[in-house]
Amino acid sequence: MAAAGVPAHITLIVPWLPPDAIRPADLDDLAEVAATTASWDFALTEVAWFGRRVLWLVPEPDEPFRALTLRLAERFGTPPWEGAFADVVPHLTVGHASGDPEALERIEKKLSAKLPVRCRAGELWVMVAADRQWKVRARCPLARPAAR
Template sequence: MMEDNNSHGFHAGQSGLVVRVPEAEPAVRAWRERLDPSARAGVPAHVTVLFPFLDADRIDQDVHDTLGEVFGRHPSFEVRFERCGRFPGLLYLVPDPDTPFRDLTEAVVERWPDTPPYGGKYGDAVPHLTVAQDLDEAAVERAEADLLSRLPVGTRVSAVDLVVHDGTRWRLRASFALR
């Protein structure tokens, strides 16, 4: 999720909006701790709603209130992770359904159009739970086989979290309830 392409660096003040998936931790924790820079920087298993979001110095009470209103218009929902997917160099769990995540992302971008997903680098922001990055094909095969033996995982999504990097780790700044 939350890396830039310069050696997976993070910088103080970066923020993102994520849905934590604690139910996935037993299946993905070992892989993420070794192979996902965001895990090593304090981000739990999650599906990104929007990264990057606003710089922390732009997030005031009005932004908090507006995020609460935006997310409060969306119903909570059930999601399952039953299979893996791949992007070049990245292994992830596929959320089903993914439409509610897409709806959340679209709602935030509609309100803050200067915050396209992943800075506009990719055309379609595909909802996913990153497990591993920068793997060779053999490692991807091993990780995927292990993950498939641990799936499915299901959860109820009832909130979106605002996380901010403090220069060392990602920290929870606020949580916004879905209706």
């Protein structure tokens, strides 16, 4: 994925809207959602698998990702993963098995030794594909959390 220009990320809605159908008003609506959502700290705490085909990292807490995904799905009428899964599982994809599953197992061991990784959710990105390369089309900053 990185070779296609996709940086590390936790997907909220895919597909969101067809790239050629995204209007300025849609981006304004997304910016409004972001501006009314406080940024948050999280950690990538463990390595997990979807079957033995997709290696991913677990974000904790995951509830803010779930809540924001559901909020976006409701706002835009776009169910995550086109409704293919009963539950939203926030995750950071590390790799897909495409011929050398042992390579992902080696990566799993190396990553496990480096966890947890502390992170901050601070922006929503709209990414679009063009000629097999992904680009960030829009960035919408999340609100700063309230001062304590």
